[in-house]
Amino acid sequence: DQQVKQNSPSLSVQEGRISILNCDYTNSMFDYFLWYKKYPAEGPTFLISISSIKDKNEDGRFTVFLNKSAKHLSLHIVPSQPGDSAVYFCAVYNQGGKLIFGQGTELSVKP
């Protein structure tokens, strides 16, 4: 049973526009959430995180929003750049202290 879901396998956005990547989770006890970015032939790299005590965390062009009542988080990239083209994974820490990953969303930013 998938505890972390990214329902959009792919997303295509024009350069300069906003990219919005979505993630849903099932367990209301999850309290720490992360986004990882992965380029081809490389391992995932940490991008941004958010604790459940916040509803927003911003780092430059990247902002993560958390809606606890909906058990939903999203990653906004503004403005999107071609170098942002990658696979994005959301991840959460379970009660055992281990990361659970979503399926990933492949973002393509077109010039």
Next chain:
Amino acid sequence: DADVTQTPRNRITKTGKRIMLECSQTKGHDRMYWYRQDPGLGLRLIYYSFDVKDINKGEISDGYSVSRQAQAKFSLSLESAIPNQTALYFCATSETGGAKETQYFGPGTRLLVL
């Protein structure tokens, strides 16, 4: 130099063969992990180790074994490879394992089992 390295980067093997994937890190982290990535399934945890004397099964450990030879080295073995073990394998490390830890990933090993 990369902080987390994996060898080999690519491997083709045949059903029934035993193979080993190796991971080394220079970050000085105590905690190490092995994941596999499959299309449409994200990354799933195979085994993890919190220190040299500690080995724990993850979500999908069947058919795999690991060895933590030193703080810096964590190997994954497939005792008798089967085609559904064809996947991209990642090693990762972390410092504390706490709620705010960041895991650092190696570049991955692409394994094809024929």
